Amino acid sequence: MDLHRFFVKVGTADRIVTNYYQGGQIWTIRKLLKHKRLPESAIKSKIRDLPRLSEKVSRVLAAKRSGMYEMGIDWAFDKNGKLWILEVNSNHPQFHPLRKLDRTAYNRMRSFARSYGRCDA
Known part of the structure; x- marks a missing residue:
């Protein structure tokens, strides 16, 4: 990864x-x-472990509710280094700020969003 x-x-x-x-x-x-x-x-x-855990969370939630094509998973490490999920955003997570940081990642996410009909992508 x-x-x-x-x-x-x-x-x-x-x-x-x-x-x-x-x-x-x-x-x-x-x-x-x-x-x-x-x-x-x-x-x-x-x-x-972030990629594996992110995919696992996404699969579980997508199986519970149809139409969840993209998710923004907010993770946090506590002071002891333990990983926690803070929240999962499934209503059009924002990826537009990535445009300046990593244009390749931004273009990829935008392409995915457009592929399932997200109009603001």
């Missing part, structure tokens, strides 16, 4: 929300974990 394809929302120091449109930023997970001064082995360890 290409580690730079995982994106994170980073909030401003004076807010508890990480919303991009409220002053947050979009970073790669690698940039965030390097910012936290983690060694390369720890970076790989922290995100090793």
Whole structure:
């Protein structure tokens, strides 16, 4: 798995929300974990299971409700390094902020959204 394809929302120091449109930023997970001064082995360890777990969550939810074509899964690591799901957004997760960070990822997500008829993609 290409580690730079995982994106994170980073909030401003004076807010508890990480919303991009409220002053947050979009970073790669690698940039965030390097910012936290983690060694390369720890970076790989922290995100090793994200693709498998994300797919598992997506399959379970899609089986429960038809029409769930895209999902934004918000994950968090607690202070002990345990991974938690904060929420799953299934109503048109926003990928437009990725346009400046990673045009290839943005184009791919936009293509997927258009393929099932999402008009705002």
